[in-house]
Amino acid sequence: MNVPSPYPTLLSSFAISCGPSMRRRCNAQLSLFDLLTSISPTQLCATTEEDLPSLERLVNIALLANKYCIVSYEEWSLDRILSLTQRPSNFLRHAPPQICARVLEVAFLCNHQQLLDITTQRLVARMLWSDIDRRPVLEVAERRGITKLQGVAYYKELIELEGYSAQDGFYLAIPPDTPSVRRACLISAHHSLVNLWECIRLHPPTFLSDDCQAHTECLGTWTSLWSYAASSNQTLQHGPADVLGRLKSMMILLKKTMVETESMSLGCVLVALESITAMRDDIIAGLMDHFQEH
């Protein structure tokens, strides 16, 4: 385990890195010293979650260590945070959005790509499929230009404005006090996502199979099943701009029907399902593009 250097070494290297201002150095030293001396030697060598400093404290250590260029503590705290994100019931699934947003920010500031990727990926899923308060994460995403999370937050806001009535079908209910530029952006994004759905509905993702003996038949079955799933009630219960909700319903239906059909080889069934996942990931990565015009 990469355990940081003892405090005296840490504080002397810190003093060198802080520049000429004595006042700034003393103040910073105090806060950093207070923070770091509150971690016991057992916590530094901790191997279990119970022994570690709290997540909040790990984030504070990483931010301060980054600010004052103390690489060993920065790496140590980021590694600990990363290990917490990799546990089966990791905090990104259930922790308050404020602390998740701080982890996102520290990963960005410290340029820790692995932590940034896993945090983004988990928050995308949580924002899409739960009613988490998206504002803290969106605030960081906007400030740091993390477009994937921005796109997901704007998309969720938009599809929550889609309503349904038996008389009129689906409609977009933009609050009357919405500024005109924002209103135009929402209408344009809605139009763009509805067009995307039309494209998805008509064009199933294609896939290759090297060792399939009856691939033409597989592709014919795949096209029919895709059309069936795209027009099912289950899929169309989601609003027309909710392409990800519709695609999720299609995936559930297609998994069931493709396993039952005998007109597709097992290898092609698996590759076909992977092609839906790839399509979904592409859509998520490009969500922000629908909101770029204004």
Ligand SMILES: [Zn+2]
């Ligand atoms: Zn095939």
